[in-house]
Amino acid sequence: MRELVVVVEHPPEANPVADLLAEHPDARLRSSACHVTERSLWRVDHASGPEAALDRLEDMAGARYFTDCLVRDGCDGDWETTVLDRSAGSLVLYSYWERTDDCDSIPHLARERFGDGVVLEETWRGRTQRWRVLAPDGPVGGFVEAVRDIADADVRFERVSDPEREADPGLPPEQADALAAAVEAxxxxxxxxxxxxxxxxxxxxxxxxxxxxxxxxxAWLAKRYVE
Structure with missing residues (x-):
């Protein structure tokens, strides 16, 4: 398996959900489920935060609620969004999206490059949308290039690693992860x-x-090098 962490920074007025979350720093959005086929995508989102932000997000649960499409202009994807639950400080949404030739998303691109078996997790705060992708082994270069070519936003890859790789006994996992993230960034x-x-x-x-x-x-690397 490969683990990839992809971060998308949406510019102002590019995505209404990003604009809303940027106005409400205490609001959060995370996916509890995200599934994708060649031409469709469906997901369940949990939002939390101030009631004013949740009210507006609930109002978007129609034509203006879209969290996945990477195309800033011209996307004509067909969305269907339903409010599953609304309580104090919490909102649960179900969305279904029929993909078109003019629209693309990180889940669709991941499935195209890695095939079936991709697991996706997404969190969103402000204009920062962070995807964690677990995918079968395979080259990641094509996926990286595809995301950057399509996204009308700032995209960075914070981590590309093998979660099944055994950590070196001389380097604790948290230090190895920090070092890998620093190199990738x-x-x-x-x-x-x-x-x-x-x-x-x-x-x-x-x-x-x-x-x-x-x-x-x-320090561990320097000592290993000298030895």
Whole structure:
């Protein structure tokens, strides 16, 4: 299996859901299920946050509620969205999407490149949409290029790894993950493509924690190299 973490940053006025979540920093959206075939996609989303944000999101549960399409203009995908549950601070939505030639999504592209057996998980806060993709073994280059070619947004890949790979006994998993994320994000490029505090925010850990893990991993690598 391969694990990929894909982050999409939606620009203003590109996606109404992103615009709404950007207006309400305390609001969250996550998928509890996401399934895809060649021409269709269906999912269940859980939203939480201020009542005003949930009210507007519920009102979007029609033509303007779309979370998957990567195409900014010209998408004519046929959406059907239903409110499954609404309670204090929580909203559950079911969506079904019929794909067209002018629309594409990360789930569809992942299935095309990796075949059946893809597992998808998505979280969304503000304009940042983060996908975690578990896919059968195979080259990821075509998938990466396809997403970046189609998306009318800033796309970055935070992680590409093999979750079944056994960690080196000399390097704890959290340090190995931090090091892999830093390399993928361009932290070790010259000039750096990302600062440590930015990487820590992406990974959802304190800056001091990330700095410690990277220092320990770098020390381990340096000693291994000298030996």
């Amino acid at each position: 361009g932290y070790y490029e010259t000039p750096r493509e990302v600062e440590a505090y930015e990487l820590a925010d992406r990974l959802g850990v304190p800056g001091s924690t990330l700095a410690y893990r990277l220092r320990r991993a770098e």
